[in-house]
Amino acid sequence: MEILAFGVQDDERPLIERAFAGEHEVRCVDVFLNGDTAAIARGYEAVSTSVNADLGGPVLQTLAAGGTQFVAQRSTGFNNIDLDVAERLALTVARVSSYSPYSVAEFAWTLAMAVNRRVVRAANRTRDFDFRLEGLMGRDLRGRTVGVIGTGRIGEAFTRSPTASG
Structure with a gap:
């Protein structure tokens, strides 16, 4: 065919x-x-x-x-x-009947961590040889509550992600 x-x-x-x-x-x-x-x-x-x-x-x-x-x-x-x-x-x-909810959930965690740790800003500064720490301070997520809107397959996988503390 x-x-x-x-x-x-x-x-x-x-x-x-x-x-x-x-x-x-x-x-x-x-x-x-x-x-x-x-x-x-x-x-x-x-x-x-x-x-x-x-x-x-x-x-x-x-x-x-x-x-x-x-x-x-x-x-x-x-x-x-x-x-x-x-x-x-x-x-x-x-x-496609379905896909891995874990890959989407893990990517969402990756983005959340990148925002929390200001990874994009730090990478851009490093590329420009700007090594100032000002404005780059992130926060520990340990001990914090993270809200998940939607608890379908992806939301459930997100809450059970190995990255999630619990």
Whole structure:
């Protein structure tokens, strides 16, 4: 099967190519799927898209008219896909069903610690050979209360992060 992957970033390209090596031919393009670019998919049975794709009715109709039967979105969200039109056109649509809440929670902790310890300001100053400590004092989080708004999978992982004291 030949697959056309839209909106592929430089860091994704080798991963996508390796994932399909020996199984399917994949062509990666850096343009996002939308009304202006959908015709590029003519002749491709499967299309892979990024979260930035426009998968509204007109785009889905263009894909189906060009022979596309399967659309796989490389993200968990699907609010950009007109599922009713896809069903009417007999297009199979897939998406990433889940992802690691721990990676998002740990990244959130990283950002919180960077803000608390003023890491960006310190790095910028160091790059400029400015080694003053003024304005760089952070605070210990130990013994403090951190509020978490939202306790879905990511919020729960955040509260259980190894970085969290407790």
